[in-house]
Amino acid sequence: MPIRLIATDMDGTLLRSDHRTISPRTREAFARARAEGIDVLAISGRQPYSIGAIVLGSPLDGAVVGSNGSVAVNTLTREVLFEETLTVAAQRAIVEGILDAFPNVKVSSVRQAGDVYVTQHGYAGMEDPGAEVARWAVSHRRADLPEVLAEPSVKIAILDPEVPAEALLEVARELAVPGALATTSGAPFLEVGKENVSKATALARFAQERGYGPEDVVAFGDNNNDVDMLAWAGYGVAMSNASPAALEVADTVTATNDEDGVAQVIERLLG
Structure with a gap:
């Protein structure tokens, strides 16, 4: 499949189980994707200040989505790209x-x-x-x-x-x-x-602004707040440590977050 955007959850997916570390192999996989002109996006229940600290200096530094899709911030400039609030x-x-x-x-x-x-x-x-x-x-x-x-x-x-x-x-x-x-x-x-704001709606918004459809997007996740995102993406990938709901909607299942499951799929897709 053609890939134009790779979106990934953080905890339980991108990060090792210390909830802080992006492995060297995973960093390299995202760097290779960026070098091939593919957009990448970290999308999490965390807030942008926390996502930004973890992706600092990595290929994922830049636009990030936090709070389960409610807010997007450019970590390089601190510009708020959008914000949706609960009344x-x-x-x-x-x-x-x-x-x-x-x-x-x-x-x-x-x-x-x-x-x-x-x-x-x-x-x-x-x-x-x-x-x-x-x-x-x-x-x-x-x-x-x-x-x-x-x-x-x-x-x-x-x-x-x-x-x-x-x-x-x-x-x-x-x-x-x-x-x-x-x-x-x-x-x-x-x-x-x-209501009606989720990782899926934020990912769709990010993709649409760049002219991408679901068929252009690969998404990784492991938990209930990732389900809609995995279902929306053209290729939804659940970690083998994922919740039953995430496993059910995913197009495929990869290795755990501690086994570089995200990197394994990116490497395979990039050939």
Whole structure:
């Protein structure tokens, strides 16, 4: 198949299981793709500041998509390419519904292209989300729930350490709040963004702006938030460590993220 764009998820896909490292073989595969005139795109549930820190100096440095498709940033210039936000009404409705089922959940709001966190008191972890992996400074403050939900978010994270994220997802789907889309990514929390915004819609937007159709795109992923993207791409590749839903929609399955599964497919496609 002709390849004009390669898009890849980060954790569980591009990165080794340390959630930080792009292997030398994978770097070389993307460098070769770039040398052959193929566009490449990192697309993740992470925020752009975090994606940018990891891809710094790699062939993937440049335009990246974060927050499950809600925001795109050029990591070289920090220009915000687009941003889609969850309304205050929608985020309040989904949080209130989940609180009815799980009264101990706490919430974190991600705002301003992923650079600002407002996190509820009692939310476990995230004392400084930018301290470990951040390309640029990130603002983070604690607040009561009404303030956390007072402004639109590119994403909210809903967490109860005693409740699996998949259980939260089941409740969110039953609520079917207009304007909200819930998913999971392998992290211990539920992720909620704007309805009809996903990795798939962001990838389609990126491709269309460059004159590409689905048939020109190869996409790699491993989790539930990658399913629509793998289905949309002309050639969707799931990692062998992928979730059942991702494996089901993929056109093919490659080796694990720790076995350079992404690189193996790129090398084969480039011949």
